[in-house]
Amino acid sequence: MYMSMFKRKIECIGVLTSGGDAPGMNAAIRAVTRAAIANGFRVMAVYRGYEGLINNEIREFSTEDVSNIIQRGGTILKTARSRDFETPEGRRKAYDNMLLRGIDALVVIGGNGSLTGARIFAEEYDVPCIGLPGTIDNDLNGTDSTIGYDTTLNTIMECVDKIRDTATSHERIFFVEVMGRDAGFLAQNSAIAAGAEAAIIPEDATGANQLEHFIGRGIRKSKNSSIVLVSESPRCGAMYYAERVKREYPEYDVRVSILGHLQRGGSPSAGDRILASRLGVGAIQAILEGQRNVMIGIKNDEVVYVPFSNAIKSDKPVKKELIDDLAVLSI
Numbered sequence: 001m002y003m004s005m006f007k008r009k010i011e012c013i014g015v016l017t018s019g020g021d022a023p024g025m026n027a028a029i030r031a032v033t034r035a036a037i038a039n040g041f042r043v044m045a046v047y048r049g050y051e052g053l054i055n056n057e058i059r060e061f062s063t064e065d066v067s068n069i070i071q072r073g074g075t076i077l078k079t080a081r082s083r084d085f086e087t088p089e090g091r092r093k094a095y096d097n098m099l100l101r102g103i104d105a106l107v108v109i110g111g112n113g114s115l116t117g118a119r120i121f122a123e124e125y126d127v128p129c130i131g132l133p134g135t136i137d138n139d140l141n142g143t144d145s146t147i148g149y150d151t152t153l154n155t156i157m158e159c160v161d162k163i164r165d166t167a168t169s170h171e172r173i174f175f176v177e178v179m180g181r182d183a184g185f186l187a188q189n190s191a192i193a194a195g196a197e198a199a200i201i202p203e204d205a206t207g208a209n210q211l212e213h214f215i216g217r218g219i220r221k222s223k224n225s226s227i228v229l230v231s232e233s234p235r236c237g238a239m240y241y242a243e244r245v246k247r248e249y250p251e252y253d254v255r256v257s258i259l260g261h262l263q264r265g266g267s268p269s270a271g272d273r274i275l276a277s278r279l280g281v282g283a284i285q286a287i288l289e290g291q292r293n294v295m296i297g298i299k300n301d302e303v304v305y306v307p308f309s310n311a312i313k314s315d316k317p318v319k320k321e322l323i324d325d326l327a328v329l330s331i
């Protein structure tokens with residue numbers, strides 16, 4: 001175990017994006033860079049997430065390097081899911097490169113896996129790490145929303161609006177599969193936003209029953225088409241439910257649409273740009289206050305510091321009220 005060199009004054013801050021990209025990550029990079037420089041820090045941009053820290057793909061950023069990026073999807077720093085960073089040898093190389101490049105603290109923009117990596121690294125080497133919640137899945141605790149979630153909700157809603165046109169014309173049931181990894185926020189809330197008939201999400205054990213109720217109601221009596229949002233799942237995705245309905249209710253004409261990676265692209269919404277900007281400024285404020293090993297979140301419109309251990313617990317609840325609302329609204 002290394003003794004920390006980080007008791008000294010922080011002068012240079014590294015920033016990286018890691019894991020699945022999310023719209024708004026660029027706005028976060030911009031905010032971290034500009035807020036850092038405004039407060040007298042130097043900024044080192046690390047490319048390809050933790051891979052870049054291990055392979056020394058690092059260069060200094062000025063305020064101009066983050067010009068004209070707030071509106072762009074993806075991440076200008078590139079991203080990766082680093083297997084090497086999961087090993088002690090990989091983290092050792094990352095630490096050595098931080099020493100080499102004079103990086104005193106790290107801002108990590110990413111989801112659950114990325115912040116878990118930051119937590120382990122921070123504990124192993126006593127490196128001050130600040131996390132920003134960057135994931136379309138919205139599955140980090142302690143923040144009302146994550147960077148990218150709002151844009152992706154809007155993207156899904158627009159796709160479902162289009163699917164609705166053809167579903168109505170052909171009088172079909174569509175199962176639309178959306179991302180979210182193990183979380184149902186995207187499916188549940190896009191179902192409400194798009195006026196879908198049901199959502200099947202991992203957090204709601206009654207999801208499969210919901211499907212039965214919905215079929216049992218005899219959807220064609222009142223509606224000429226239906227749309228069911230389904231959270232991605234290796235075993236029980238949209239295909240599984242479509243096959244079941246085809247088998248059990250052969251009178252229905254069923255189709256599946258898996259939206260896939262288009263959900264991660266596109267220009268960030270105003271909500272995501274503002275969220276990312278506030279969180280980026282919050283990260284630098286946290287460093288100035290001597291905070292370390294926390295994720296910056298926004299709860300009830302206030303910037304909050306969430307210890308990594310709380311942020312990465314995979315138990316952020318989908319509000320029961322939203323499940324009930326969808327049931328009422330889809331009669």
Ligand code: F6P
Pocket residue numbers: 020111135136137179180181232264
């Ligand atoms: O975590 C973001 C996410 O888009 C999940 O919703 C999805 O399960 C996963 O990443 C897909 O990862 P990949 O782009 O590596 O296929």
